[in-house]
Amino acid sequence: MDAAPRPLTEMPDPQYVMVGEGYRIATYSWGDPDAETVLAVHGFSSSCRDNWVSTGWVRDLTRAGFRVVGVDQRGHGASDKPHDPRAYEMRAFIDDLATVLDTYLIDSARYLGYSLGARVGWQLAVDRPQLLTRAVLGGIPDGTPLARLQLDQAKAYVADGTPVTDKVTGNYVTLAERVAGNDLTALVALAEGMRFGEDGDPDPGRPPQQPVLFATGSEDAILPRSLRLAEATPNGTFVEIPGRHHFNTPGSRDFRAAGLEFFRDAEN
Numbered sequence: 001m002d003a004a005p006r007p008l009t010e011m012p013d014p015q016y017v018m019v020g021e022g023y024r025i026a027t028y029s030w031g032d033p034d035a036e037t038v039l040a041v042h043g044f045s046s047s048c049r050d051n052w053v054s055t056g057w058v059r060d061l062t063r064a065g066f067r068v069v070g071v072d073q074r075g076h077g078a079s080d081k082p083h084d085p086r087a088y089e090m091r092a093f094i095d096d097l098a099t100v101l102d103t104y105l106i107d108s109a110r111y112l113g114y115s116l117g118a119r120v121g122w123q124l125a126v127d128r129p130q131l132l133t134r135a136v137l138g139g140i141p142d143g144t145p146l147a148r149l150q151l152d153q154a155k156a157y158v159a160d161g162t163p164v165t166d167k168v169t170g171n172y173v174t175l176a177e178r179v180a181g182n183d184l185t186a187l188v189a190l191a192e193g194m195r196f197g198e199d200g201d202p203d204p205g206r207p208p209q210q211p212v213l214f215a216t217g218s219e220d221a222i223l224p225r226s227l228r229l230a231e232a233t234p235n236g237t238f239v240e241i242p243g244r245h246h247f248n249t250p251g252s253r254d255f256r257a258a259g260l261e262f263f264r265d266a267e268n
Contacts, residue, residue, distance in 0.1 A: 011053055012029070012030075014026035014027060014077075014078045019092075019096045019099050020099070021082075021087065023074055024079060024080045025073075025074060025079045025080070025096050026048075026071065026077055026078035027069060027070065027072075027100055028069070028070040029068070029070075029104070030058050030061075030068045035065055035066055036067065036109075037066070037067045037069055037104075037106050037110065038066050038110045038111070038112050039071070039100070039109040039111050039132075040112045040117075041070075041071055041112065041113040041114075041117035041121060042072070042073065042077075042113075042116075043114045043115030043117050043118075043139070043250075044115055044116040044146060044172070044175075044176075044187070044190070044191075045175050045176040045179055046114075046115075046179065047072050048070035048071060048072050048077060055256075056256060057256060057259075061112075064260055064264065066263065069100070069106070069109070073093060073117065073120070074087065074088065074092065074096060075087075075088060075186045076182075077181070081183040081186035083186055083189050084193075085189045085190075085196070086196065088189060088192070088193025088194055088196075090120070090194065093123075094120065094124050094128065097120065097124055097131075107130075107131075108130060108131055108132060109131065110132070110134050110135070110263050111132045111134070111135035112135075112136045112138075113135065113136070113137055114138040115138070115140070115141065115246065118137035118139060118141070121135050122135075122140060122202045123202070125208035125210055125212070126207070126208055129209060132210055133210060133266060134213075134263070134266055135208065135210060135212045135213070136212075136263070137214050138214075138215045138250065138255060138259075139216050139217065139220060139222065139226070139246050140202070140214060140216070140229060141202075141222060146172070146190070146194055147194075147195065148169075149169050149172050150164075150166045150168075150169045151191060151192055153169050154172070154173060155188055158184045158185055158188055172191075202229055204229060205232075207232050207233040207234065207236070208236075209234060211236075211262075212230070212233050212235060212236045213237050214226055214227070214230035214233075214236060214237070214238045214239070215240075215249070215259070216240065216249070217244030217246060217248070217249040217252070218240050218244060219243065222246065226238070237262075239258045241254050241255050
């Protein structure tokens with residue numbers, strides 16, 4: 001899977017990793033294959049390009065000497081987009097990332113996740129602690145991701161264009177539609193599937209033990225709850241990203257600066 005370093009802002013062709021159910025997960029790599037790796041995992045209805053390349057994260061991380069391995073999570077980007085809600089249980093997302101690291105022959109990595117990617121990162125750090133040395137969890141949901149989305153309204157909109165009246169659901173639909181190539185049926189299935197299983201809510205009584213930087217925008221409604229998760233994490237720290245809400249925090253220079261400093265701290 002190793003490749004020569006690429007220009008900092010180039011989006012390489014995806015390298016596909018086959019996961020347990022036969023789905024293809026699109027992955028991307030930048031930087032020196034022998035450098036310390038940052039595994040970058042995007043949020044709901046986004047992609048590796050949208051959260052980490054277009055915002056400057058890949059550029060800054062590689063300039064700082066890190067290798068970046070990015071993924072399009074199942075249901076997103078160039079990865080397969082199943083329509084079965086059961087394909088989107090938390091366990092599947094965790095297993096996908098473990099398989100990606102194994103395929104790239106990476107024993108452990110730093111982790112960069114936002115929103116849904118942060119929620120998956122919390123659980124990966126708890127359930128597979130040997131895989132992550134430290135993590136930046138931006139905009140981590142306080143509970144089951146997308147739990148506030150009204151599934152009946154979202155499904156009706158996808159089926160026949162019935163207008164969405166719930167504000168939160170409307171925001172998510174608008175967000176999903178703005179990204180070219182998104183499959184709304186798959187994303188609604190994801191929102192439903194994440195409610196299955198036992199790992200929907202991050203358990204403050206069983207937090208990650210690794211150093212974790214929690215970062216949430218000052219205008220994000222989940223900020224108080226993200227802060228409580230940080231306070232429950234033994235090696236957790238929290239940074240508030242000024243003037244940012246949930247959907248524009250990934251592009252914040254303050255967020256990038258805090259994340260880079262946190263990852264560099266492991267070198268000292």
